[in-house]
Amino acid sequence: MPSPDWWREAVFYQVYIRSFADGNGDGVGDLAGIRSRLPYLADLGVQALWITPFYPSPMADHGYDVAHPRDVEPLFGDLAEFDRLLAEAHALGIRVTIDLVPNHSSHDREWFQEALAAGPGSDARARYVFRDGRGPDGSEPPNNWPSVFGGPAWTRVPDGQWYLHLFAPEQPDLDFTHPDVIADLEETLRFWLDRGVDGFRIDVAHGLAKPDGLPDMVPMEDTGLLADHGPGDLRFDQDGVHVLHRRIRAVLDEYPGAMAVGEVWVSDDERLAQYLRDGELHLTFNFKLLTAPWAAQDLREAIVDSLATVAQTPAPACWVLSNHDVRRHASRYGEGAVGVRRARAAALLQLALPGAVYLYNGDELGLPNVDDLPDEVLQDPVWERSGRTRRGRDGCRVPMPWSGSEPPFGFSTTASTWLPMPGDWAPLTVAAQESDAGSMLSLYRTALELRSSSPAFGAAELDWLPAPGGCLAFRRPGGLVCLLNLSGAPVPLPEGQVLLASADTAGGTLPDDAGVWLQA
Missing domain, CATH: 3.20.20.80 (Glycosidases)
Structure with missing residues (x-):
């Protein structure tokens, strides 16, 4: 199972x-x-x-x-x-x-259309966040909240009330107290x-x-x-x-x-x-x-x-x-x-x-x-x-x-x-x-295959390792070492068998802006 x-x-x-x-x-x-x-x-x-x-x-x-x-x-x-x-x-x-x-929801959802037709104080309108406006004639939004997409988070409807939409006006917010x-x-x-x-x-x-x-x-x-x-x-x-x-x-x-x-x-x-x-x-x-x-x-x-x-x-x-x-x-x-x-x-x-x-x-x-x-x-x-x-x-x-x-x-x-x-x-x-062994797609396929099958990953933990300046390195419990080099220059590879690298590690070094997996 x-x-x-x-x-x-x-x-x-x-x-x-x-x-x-x-x-x-x-x-x-x-x-x-x-x-x-x-x-x-x-x-x-x-x-x-x-x-x-x-x-x-x-x-x-x-x-x-x-x-x-x-x-x-x-x-x-x-x-x-x-x-x-x-x-x-x-x-x-x-x-x-x-x-x-x-x-x-969408403003096209049947619920919202019912809310518009039912008017202020109705149960249908209470499924959404409708409020009266501020100011003497209610012509100002109920509060100062902005929409994530820009502009105010409120739109006024013909009967004078406003509804809340944290996103677009076509996306009225539902009221989960209903x-x-x-x-x-x-x-x-x-x-x-x-x-x-x-x-x-x-x-x-x-x-x-x-x-x-x-x-x-x-x-x-x-x-x-x-x-x-x-x-x-x-x-x-x-x-x-x-x-x-x-x-x-x-x-x-x-x-x-x-x-x-x-x-x-x-x-x-x-x-x-x-x-x-x-x-x-x-x-x-x-x-x-x-x-x-x-x-x-x-x-x-x-x-x-x-x-x-x-x-x-x-x-x-x-x-x-x-x-x-x-x-x-x-x-x-x-x-x-x-x-x-x-x-x-x-x-x-x-x-x-x-x-x-x-x-x-x-x-x-x-x-x-x-x-x-x-x-x-x-x-x-x-x-x-x-x-x-x-x-x-x-x-x-x-x-x-x-x-x-x-x-x-x-x-x-x-x-x-x-x-x-x-x-x-x-x-x-x-x-x-x-068909390119050096492509991004091939890198992902190999990495995903190793991740699912290799015992090198072990339990869901990691330990940080000492690393040259501008680098980070950690070890997984199964012995996988991951080294990332952002130092601006090549760095020596740690000891271990190279399982996968994002760049050529010939000569025993990891180039700048590269990562490597090793079996310690």
Whole structure:
């Protein structure tokens, strides 16, 4: 019988559904596309998928505005196609987890339309966060909260009341003090668990509870989701959120092996650890490794902090370098060849650490961020909501290149993909990298195979080792030594058998911006 704790050391692969593989030739990725690429994912060596939202949606935020949480958006397929995907993934030994978006719904959801029609004081309106405005005529928002996407977090409706939306106006926040909202969330969990899904990634897991009275917050310059401002930012990390996570966990515990990982942008170690207490989330993304600069001390501190966060909890650490909300790390670490070289080293660092790992589709190809998309193709709501001052997240969401010498590189049968693909990505395709033993894809495949099969990793612990200046080194209990060199010059290899290196170690040295695994 499979272990119910399968997720503790699993490598998850995030599929941004619009951009992974297009099964019907309309230029947008879909469930059939994912299903067609399951053998690739099995060969890569991942244990589980996280699929971003595929529910019915008007796509104001590309699926994170959910009109119905228990169905499939026709753009992506239907429930029968989802069931086929789930069955085929399970047959290949791959678990499937899906995105849960509880904080808000689409403004197209039937509930919200009922709330608008029912008027102030109605039970239908109480499922959302409606309030009267301030000022003598109620023409000012109820408080000073900003939207994560820019502009105020309030929109006024024709009868004069305002509704809260921490994100876009098309994403009204639900009110979890209403019993219907909690009951609906539990129904959604059971609907998908009964179909056989293995768990959930919970969107904005730190935002579900709002403070009593909705007081003004401390004004802040950067109001985006990725910036944690601590207790002054009343939009997130309210104590009441933990009651909701215990409700979610109680449902998950009815299904052995089911798990949940939370998107929790909280940087304080003690606050973050509260989400991992007994009876709450199984995992939370720890974004400190993702946000750390490319410097040995910063990376080490990110790892130390992340391990300290989970040390007093039942949870393992959970490592991520990129996702659909941030610039790809091959570009964050430097442009061109420098960024790719560092991304290769970062892969060995991430995969050597104890705990769960999340890869973002395209990490294994070394995809760069596409920072030169034309203004007219940008689709992220951040672009318009910020008055076209923030370009948003489209650059990390460009479709995956699979094969061929020109767009759409096997992603679709049409070159008119939902975001345009760079014309120079032929060397980055899966087909181009599969036959190259020195490619990023080959590095990931070898690393994942070793991670799952080698006794060198041992228990979920690590010990720091002395290392030259500008380097970091640690040992896993099974004898694996990971050395990362950011010193600016080659350094001697430690004693041991080289298992895998991100760069040439001939001559007994590890080049700058490189990583190596050795069996001590």
